[in-house]
Amino acid sequence: MDLENQNRVKALTEEHGAENIVVIFGAAEAESAGLAAETVTAGDPTFAGSLAGVELGLSVYHAVEPAFKDAVDFDVFDEQVGMMEMVLDVEEIESEMTNIRNEFCKYL
Amino acid sequence: MNNAVIKAAGYILVHTQDMIMHNGTTQTVEKRVNPDSEYLKAVPNHLRSYEEVINYAPNQVYIGNMTPEALGQMEKPWVGQDVPNASRYGKFGEIMPQEDFIMMIKNADVFDLVMLEENFVAQYLEAYKSHELITEEEINRIGKGQKLEDIQTAVAAHGExxxxxxxxVGCVKKAHDVDPNLNAHVMFENLVVKASGVLAFKHLIAKNNINVEDIDYVIECSEEACGDMNQRGGGNFAKAIAEAVGAVNATGSDLRGFCAAPTHALISAASLVKAGTYKNVVIVAGGATAKLGMNGKDHVKKEMPIIEDVLGGFAVLVSANDGVNPVIRTEYVGRHTVGTGSSPQAVIQALITMPLDLAGLKITDIDKYSVEMQNPDITKPAGAGDVPEANYKMIAALGVKRGEMERSDLKEFGEKHGMQGWAPTQGHIPSGVPYLGFAIDDMTTGSVNRAMIVGKGSLFLGRMTNLFDGVSVILERNPGKVQESGSISKEEVNKMIAEAMRDFAKHLLAE
Known part of the structure; x- marks a missing residue:
């Protein structure tokens, strides 16, 4: 995950409290979405950024997951995400994100 | 008005095995933050030889020795498979070895900043002399080289x-005592851009029987900036490259836009030519050492060689309509505007369907889409997927949403209207433009009638805006009719008649 984004997630979490933060990912691949989700839950696996060794345990979802889709306005979702939902491997992404949530999320 | 054409293209790669470790930011950052890392220890065992780089299919495609179609027939991954009859030189350019390129960096330097070690010069000058595009004057400027101790002293004094x-075997000295924009590191990166741009330009000229003195204007579209502390990106790589290749009748300027810059440059060049401002405009870009080994950690983790081991460069000549070469339809341009929004859907609509709607075409009316033609061998192991394939899926999905295609056609759209990616992940290098060389053949003697060149750029990396960017343009087979200047086209006459009829009808209705 981009080092600057790690700083921003860390700063926002300190400001609002980890239990109040949900991180929505848009990465096109399950693997890269999983790595980013791991960064904001278990800490930066590459040990390069400010979240190295920091277990924020934030709630994480991908924008194509049903849990997110059902929580937002259908028309907006269709306009913003509908095309990518058709393109991405939603099942693989959902499975990857579910694993991360089960393993590392502290506020579900 | 006559549209401009893609007249010729040159493409080069430079194998830079030592620059991966010393100049690629993934490695230089690692050296700073984690100097004893296992990764740094592993890098030397994951470097490819020059022969392996030559024999690598995507590299042979980049210089025109293999077609994208032939690459598409090969099993993936391509890494580890040697291409038969691979060669240093190709139809569009060459894959230069590092030793020759270091000499070119010396030749690119006009401020006496580059020092080469005498034994290095003695060992490799003969081979450099035999390069058909290197002039006697350039050979003479290499000199005899300097003593190793002098180079060590210069490196100790903040040299690169x-x-x-x-x-x-050499160093680039800082160009100013305190100016950070003229420090040795920046000068090195800028000289690399200039030298690789020069090499691509030289191939463009030599391989296409172009008189370099006919070039009127040069647009340089890489991702570096040259200038001093009072004007960080003052410029001008374009004119420096034009000077180095002997384009004595040209001036030029630098155009920036991250990875989207080459397509912006193509549209600008075509517009300048169409307007009659210039007859021959070259768009050119050199390569970025910073991006060498960018995904090296993932490649090493997956027991692969570090295949981001080449710099890329290209030069494309855009000229007045010759009635033969592919026409750049600057009337049909897609652009991601400030108001477009950043969702992939909004981006694809702006870049793909905006020009199609202007032209009255459907998604399937474009025979070839040239998007971000990044080599999937590089991006897939790094978790970034197959970038061209993802783009084709998005274009196809948009086609389904527009009711122009069936959902069942999603899968084969990429095979029909797309290509496998073959370009190194050098930012601007893979972005839309790698196909221009092939487009000339495909749209003159081949079967492609329409192509779309799409460039995208991640502006947010510069921290000035959160926006993304992109532009696109349609190329068409040349109908073979060249309009004489001063005359008006049939389309223009039709438009004028239609407007007159509309006015007349309005007038009648008003009465």
Missing amino acids: AIYHNNQL
């Missing part, structure tokens, strides 16, 4: 070291 086969 140049290595070849793990030996210190």
